[in-house]
Amino acid sequence: MGFFDKQLQAGDHLVTERLGYTHHGIYLGRNKVIHYSGLAAGLRAGPVEITDWDNFSQGKRTYVKQHHSRMFSRRQTIKRARSRLSEDKYNLLLNNCEHFINWCIYGKSRSEQVSKVAIYLVSQGLFGGTISSFSLIRVVGKTAFRVSKNL
Structure with missing residues (x-):
């Protein structure tokens, strides 16, 4: 891990x-990473936690x-990432590891x-014409795109 320590900076966004x-x-330095563990270790959702590089990268x-x-x-x-340590509200569509990192940055x-x-x-028309534009925006975590009509 020492090789990576010389290249990485604390606060870097790791993917x-x-x-x-x-x-x-988010890289914390000294081989530590904070992340929303979510489904990273399997089907059981986990909290925001600090782990080591090897566990994070698998x-x-x-x-x-x-x-x-x-x-x-x-x-x-x-500091923002640490403020949410132990939070256990993982949601694949609305509060996943990428949502967490973008909130921190x-x-x-x-x-x-x-x-x-x-x-x-x-x-692909896979919503079967039953989802409204409002619902679609909520599904993607209130991202920037909008659909102007009912689908």
């Missing part, structure tokens, strides 16, 4: 690959996602992964 999705955390490729226009500094990002909960899935489902 690690999983089967079919990515998992997100041996998968892990990289730093750059943020050039952060709302909060790296130090503030870590930007003050807004959002998940690009959830948005992309919702957009795909809408484009």
Whole structure:
């Protein structure tokens, strides 16, 4: 892990690959990562926790996602993340690990992964014409896109 310590900075947004999705955390330094454990370890949802690098990455490729226009500094990002330690309100669609990290960095909960899935489902007509634009916005965690008519 020492090699990574020299390249990483505390407050970096870490992304690690999983089967079919990515998992997100904030690097705290000294081989520690804070993340919404959610479904990272299986089907049981878990809380916001601090873990070590190996547990977070699970041996998968892990990289730093750059943020050039952060709302909060790296130090503030870590403080915000720590303020939610032990929170146990994980929700795959509305409060997942990516929502958590974006809230820590930007003050807004959002998940690009959830948005992309919702957009795909809408484009494929998989909601069966029963979901309103308001409901769709709620499903994707109040992200920036809107659908102007009932689907």
